[in-house]
Amino acid sequence: MTADTIVAVDTRINARWLIPIEPANTVLDHQALLIQGDRIAAIVSQDEADRQYRARETIDLPHHVLMPGLINMHGHAAMSLFRGLADDLPLMTWLNDHIWPAEGQFVSADFIADGTALAIAEMLRTGTTTFSDMYFFPEVAATVAHDTGIRAQLCFPLIEMPTLWGSGPDDYLAKGEALIRQWQGNPWIMPAIGPHAPYTVTDESLARAVQLSGDLGARIQLHLHETAFEVTDAVEKTGQRPLDRIADLGLLTSMTQCVHMTQISDSDLETLSGSGAHIIHCPESNLKLASGLCPVEDLSKLGLNVAIGTDGAASNNNLDLFGEINTAAMLAKVVSGDAAALSAHRALAMATINGARALGREHELGSLAAGKLADVIAIDLSDPFVQPVYDPASHLVYSNHGRQVSHSWIGGVPQVQEGRLTRVDVPDLMLRVQAWAEQIRSAQSN
């Protein structure tokens, strides 16, 4: 071997285990992952890395799993400031008496900036490297995400009523179009269209969303079939299931991400089949709000892509996607009556490559492979209190929690190192969060 076969790279990570996600059901031992710029240069054995690469920086992770960063496909980031404000309440009491009044009183550009920063901090700390958001002032959230260096799909809200962010559909669509044009093609920020739900958006506005999506190539995310009431109420009023109406309006395509989907009939399965639409499963929110159970296995068997999201911290009440993966894997078994349903490996794929597919970025996100973007996390499995480790994939899903994430990189940039955030001033963030909490707390006690 001659000197010119040595390749210089930025970073070399030596890991005890590596789960690439693709190919499926694979755990590799003693690998070196090499990063050059924002991409993975190679994944090779540590011996081969010694022979072929020289890195400016080498990180040894002898008790760790390396895997692609997690993709949290649904949430309302800034609602983290309302975490645990009101729980254990029927959905409409929760919304009418607590969340909507609090939003009306507090939501502003500043609130969104601080709340989104809090959510991003929690997500980074627990292994998320890409998230989807649907909330007011998406242009503010986009800037916060971009400046922190996390990837984000920002779905601008589209709803018939006026809100703090705008006067109605015309205003939302105009602001949304500007958001899309501002960020289109940016590798971090993915602007998208967020019609709230079939029952809050008219046919006309939904048609305009489809038009905008077609014109600018932006994806659509909407809450769909979240509760039994949503479906029965629509059928009573219009004679049509919401999913059928969405399909008729041209929304049911590979550009659309359908969130929740707890109420799925056989006819719904037929409507969904072959549509290419993506399902976003939010199991903890569905449990906690008593919405229902998404038939993940039935949907997957149809060939539909099922990704996963935490939903907002006000209804979950945390953004630890490892907890959500755990709940999804356990719940799918009882829902399908099969203890072999949604294996650990498949649950991890749901939170990585399936999220990338929903975003249309599976060619560069969601798995570890040479040439893909270097969105990588490491999880330390040396915690004494959950030994032994026979199967790292099982451990990640059934024995782990997000705090075991020790490192993450997004596009090659370190975001978490030894469990500490590198690009967030946590004490300063806490001061801002506590100031909001004081205000919200005093408003509640009035």
Add this chain to the structure above:
Amino acid sequence: MTADTIVAVDTRINARWLIPIEPANTVLDHQALLIQGDRIAAIVSQDEADRQYRARETIDLPHHVLMPGLINMHGHAAMSLFRGLADDLPLMTWLNDHIWPAEGQFVSADFIADGTALAIAEMLRTGTTTFSDMYFFPEVAATVAHDTGIRAQLCFPLIEMPTLWGSGPDDYLAKGEALIRQWQGNPWIMPAIGPHAPYTVTDESLARAVQLSGDLGARIQLHLHETAFEVTDAVEKTGQRPLDRIADLGLLTSMTQCVHMTQISDSDLETLSGSGAHIIHCPESNLKLASGLCPVEDLSKLGLNVAIGTDGAASNNNLDLFGEINTAAMLAKVVSGDAAALSAHRALAMATINGARALGREHELGSLAAGKLADVIAIDLSDPFVQPVYDPASHLVYSNHGRQVSHSWIGGVPQVQEGRLTRVDVPDLMLRVQAWAEQIRSAQSN
């Protein structure tokens, strides 16, 4: 005030919040909990504590909740050594091809000692101060628990077939009676009778269990109505539901703890009503093994006492009871179709005072009150990534995990201090655990 009004105590704990569990739905601010010997001497405001008490030791917990230690009412402790050995498999494949062969090859007194120590370490670290165990060599597990200083109910196994622990029912009952006589009246170790399940124990053996319980005042714990197959198979073979058979044999009393109970008909509710029998809910095991959903709210509304357990780490795969509380609270909502079901406060009561009731020790365990045993845990709510905290009870159930437990005392003896175990040699334990894991791993790959 004169000097003789000052009372000397061992320990004073100043806590930001205190959740006594009884009275229900109560969060107290800025309390001092005073410990003298193995008992709680008083719970008073910090001002009053300054005036009335002098403590040899004062511990300030300015961001913490104090609450009673958790009571994990069902598990198979030593199976922690099989954690994640085989997952995502149908129940009978899991048992026949993995767990039973591994047990046959490895279970011994030494295995039980090390496996139980591992389970106790995880439970202590995550806030459990009392646990119930049902596994082989209960006399070994009793000694390990006693020497560590955790409270434990040890249910000796009663089953028709020979096992590594004994030759059959006569042998088990003889060894079990000796266990009961050895520990009876001990404040830490509660010997009990553990008939495996209706389908593995004959009427005769169950009758002998009832007799032994009556003679020596020992409680009975059994797996009951865990799966639909258990019930339909019994009905086919005997014409009787297992619960009815258990009732006919005189087992359905306040001395009995029924574990799982996922298959509950209206007639079962009638049978249970007024029986005084205790239900032990193991939600994560029921999900992961696709067993079914326990109707916790229906059972509670009948006035039945519902406590909670993790089940063994081989089928969960962790012993973090805070995770189990979270799952129980979320799951009860969707099972009962009511987002107000099993509130955070009630879920915490399930894991404390309800466990104490199942053990018949609610007069001295399961809540914080003067005169009760000082089994106390502190949870640090200052973690920046799950701020803000509006309601500590909500936070403990929906945003917390067991690693936030910072302190625990059992009978006034410190067990966890600043997140570290005080009475377990963790590095030494890890050496023993890794040695077992090596053996088990090589047996699996053969």
